Amino acid sequence: MTTVNYDRAVAYYDATRAFRSGVAAQYRQAVLPYLAGHDNPRILELAIGTGLIGASFFAGGDSYVGVDISRGMMGRIAPKLDNEKAVDLAQVDIAQRLPFADDSFSLVQAVRVFHLLDDWQRCIQEVRRVLKAGGHLLIVRVAPLDSEAQPPWAVVHGKWDEILANLGVGADGIRHGIFRTDDMMMEHLSATGARVQIVDLLPYTERAVSCRMMVERRRRKMFSSDWHLPADLHARAVQQLNRWLETDCAEPDEMHAQAMVFRAIVARWGHSQENGSRVARASD
Template structure:
């Protein structure tokens, strides 16, 4: 496993984590949506990452299959869940080819994944294939508003595009709409609700580190050499524009959950 993958996994775990009370609210909403009777629920999460969704559910005793294609993400999760691994299975695999039998889980969790997969219909078909009758697809996403961070991201985009590389923004939101339409065509009735809203404080340095480590999907299609060229310019611009990089700003966040039940 490369040191770069490991470094990014730890950066993701630190910079994209939910506050404990928020993670608990999300876990409660997902658990309530299962509606399983007569047997112990089994959950599968696609693109589990380092476990920000998984760990509160694992701690509540759910049987859990944590799938991710990235071994470094799974290793961080394994370390964090070391004391509660009895009911957890870590599965390094591609969400577009889930190595599980049909109708084997009660819930499939997908948070911030669809937009990372160009051939997302394969992953959606696989998610529905492994769901038991009456099982539920649980899709989650964040909505974030933070003006200073938006300025940093837009400046990064402008610097990249000045190097002749186009940056695609908004794919996540568009993909959520495409998946919803696909679910409706299959006869399902997806229902969306806001689970929790909260505020966080973040420093400009942390926002720059998130860009530096390419934790956002819109950064990942940019060639590494271009990204490496523009980041020193972005750091310099931010220091000149904002002053000290350790000053904090407020981030308004909310988490949405979309549920689609089979049968």
């Protein structure tokens, strides 16, 4: 599955995924330095969703283009902006050819989406085409700031996977998005001639969540990884998860605000597509 259209998530996406006030503006400040040296920089955001990140760039007056497969998600962006400022948006499948000319953007960013793409290498190839020489690609995910310190509610996801496995859902079915390691993507990017590094763009604190809230999100199929589950199997899994919550979960209602970080794979090509790796090593 290369396209995970979030139309069905529109109603609850912001309520469950939004950042605390001010975080998106700080994120923008952390990204702007990557535009240094570019005249009239243009930025592309792949899979902009409801604009939880992108709205801060539109509000900041950047030359910003957002694309997503879901019109419903993008419909939530303009109302976030003062005076319903004009926004440059397009419905695009980022697993296909991007509808932009070569060398169009100084920076391309993709936040919380690469795990949903089967053919992520194709997407990178397209990004490389639309990026100007010396432009940056930021593949961004959110991660616990301290990888050893998992939030208390993470146990809900572990329990859920265990229940699904016991109900016969194979590993492939548990997560339709394959979680690539950073190493795998960095290796691929390096092979295309990019200079690559991991950058912690911004630490931030997530909104507080309890185990019970996470169980409720599983019940209401608020994670795209559950959308493909048949209704009867999903109902049985929810029943078991609820039983676990009431009998074995240590602190079902304890609210926990996790320390997180926006972690980016930052790639930069300093050259045209031909002879990528040779010229890239000479640049920078």
